[in-house]
Amino acid sequence: MAERSAGAHPVRHLILVLGDQLDLQAAAFDGFDPAQDAVWMAEVAEESTHVWSAQPRIAVFLSAMRHFAQELREAGRPLHYTRLDDQGNRCTLAAELGAAIERLQPAELVMTAPGDWRVLQALRAVAAAHRLVLDVREDRHFYATVREFAAHAKGRRGLRMEFWYRELRARHGVLMEGKEPAGGRWNFDSENRESFGAQGPQGVPQRVGFAPDQTTREVLALVRTRFGDHPGSLERFDWPVTRADALVALARFIDERLPFFGTWQDAMWPGEPWLFHAHISAALNLKLLHPREAVQAAETAWREGRAPLASVEGFIRQILGWREYVRGVYWTQMPRYAERNGLNAREDLPDFYWHGRVPMACLSDAITQTLATGYAHHIQRLMVTGLYALLLGVAPQQVHAWYLAVYVDAVEWVELPNTLGMSQYADGGVMGSKPYAASGKYLQRMSGYCKGCRFDPGQRTGAQACPFTTLYWDFLLRHEELLAQNQRMKMQVRNLARLPAAERDAIRAQAMRLRRHGGTP
Structure with missing residues (x-):
């Protein structure tokens, strides 16, 4: 949907705005002249399918983009905006940008630094293919460069x-x-x-929610139609998707x-x-x-x-x-960071991460909540879903893809280090001084989950043993040599040394059964 007739004026700067750059004061707009410059935005399927994004996350981005597009129009900034459901949508940012360049013939491309290495490389390649300068400007939404x-x-x-x-x-x-x-x-x-x-x-x-307006309702209908086979639900969708709503959400948090x-x-x-x-x-x-x-x-x-x-x-x-x-x-x-696997974890992510049907109360609650709302707070992410994947030995790239897919706040610059580094210790200690490994006793201390769960966090083996506890001791056994070199893990390794050989074998066997059954008892 080109909202400025192509060829009406020569385009000096084509300002590229991505779905996580919804700020009228962004550096990309410095020196903007509506008589010479134009803005380009595109909704493309690739951004919802390169990881199998959950419906709430897709809806947040699309609705926020469409609301921002209206702000641009009201600010008098010429806009070329492609909707996901426009006929002929080319499905990728690179293809859509290439078509816009052919149509508008800009002298230069300008953008604020993106939050995703993959996107930056793709847009740079398009600029190079068209022999155009891509001016990447500082993102001022941070205190430091x-x-x-x-x-x-x-x-x-x-x-x-x-x-x-x-x-x-x-x-x-x-x-x-x-x-x-x-x-x-x-x-x-x-x-x-x-x-x-x-x-x-x-x-x-009571949490402040924002009832979907007409724009958001159109997006929700589109997501249900186009991405109905993706995980998650839109029944409780009420996220802030405009700056005005975001300011209300901030004020309510501060006050309440x-x-x-x-x-x-x-x-x-x-x-x-x-x-x-x-x-x-x-x-x-x-x-x-x-x-x-x-x-x-x-x-x-x-x-x-x-x-x-x-x-x-x-x-x-x-x-x-x-x-x-x-x-x-x-x-x-980046980019090598994304491939790190410091603990040589190779297991597949359990299927229940995509539906939440699992007998452990903590995992069931955290995952079901995540799929319903697109949200879980940082300890649920680190010490429930992340901890279980760490202890089970899931390949960190699979864990990363899940976190990037399911949370409404997931942009790769923030999600990848949190998942691969902090949660999974896959970077070998670049971020964390030790793995965040804990047994079910931590969850019993910090939550009400264990009271309603059939597993006992105090048991390492047997039918009632909490899988977190079994896998915690198995994690120590599998990585004993590495962890013994870590000053902050020495006490846990000393506790491990007290286990008799028969119990070590029983822990290993029960952990192996868990892995054979996809992480489920």
Whole structure:
């Protein structure tokens, strides 16, 4: 759907806007002249099929893109927009861009740096094939540039988030009192690990949802028709897909959830997907929100006495610390990073990750919730779905493809390091100082899942043994030599040494049966 008649004016700069670059103030628009320049956007099937994306994720991107297209029109920026259901849609970004170049004959292509190595390479190839300059500009939705992270990382054996986080805090004056961190500490993580206890969560605010408007309803109908065989459901779709809605979601989090976020950010409870988390990561990654807006709103809440420092610091660390860090890891380590497999994991991802029908209560709840909403909070991802894949020995590239497919906030720059590095330890310690390996006892301590589950997290073998616990001890056995060299794993390896040979054999045999049955008891 070309919304500016081809050939009406020569196009000086064709501004390429991707589905996760929905910001009228993006660097790609610097110097934009509506008399000479035009914007190009395209919905293509490839972005939903290169991994078998779940329906909520597809719908978030398409609806947000269409709403942003309307903002561009209202701002008077000439737009060439291809819809997924347009006749003759060429199905890939490269093909659609090539056709637009042939039609519009731009002098130059301009874009903000994308969040996906694959997409950048594809668009560069199109530009080169047409002998055009592709001006890739800095993404200003971050506090630091990739070059700054590379300078920080130079000469370091491991890339630890905490050091980068402190550097950015000091540089940008976030939660600082002069040259010292607010409260005299950089990190309040030790205060942010409470469980809900036997009574479960109390006083959880109702999550703000956004009823689909006409544009979103059209997208939902399209997704059901075009991608009806993809996983997930659209029955509960109510994500923010405009900047206005994203700002409401942020404000509601700051007012209603932030005061309690820190205390229970690691806690889980069956049937409670939202808890005290922010639910704004998709809006941040689509660029509907700027991270500075979220960080400043949280810091202001603390300074005005509306939220405790531990909660505010924990939230800000996820954005100013973790978000900046994983982006730096991704762009300084790609493309070889995506193929790493430091633990030589080779198992297939269990089928139940795509439907949630599995007897372990924690996995059933987390996966069913994920497919229904496109969301799970970070501990469900790391210590339920991710942990089980790690212990089972699933090939990390398969785990990565699943996470990229099912979550509405999944863009590769943030998802890949979180999955391959943090969750699966497949990068051999580039990100994490140790594998995040734990038994079912961790889940019993941090959630209410085990109370409603037929498996016993205290048993390693036997019919009632929790598969997490069996696989945890099998993981230690399989990687004993490697883990013995890790200072942070020595206590766990010493515990392993106390197991008699007969029990070791029983653990290995039960773990092997689990693998033969696709990870299901």
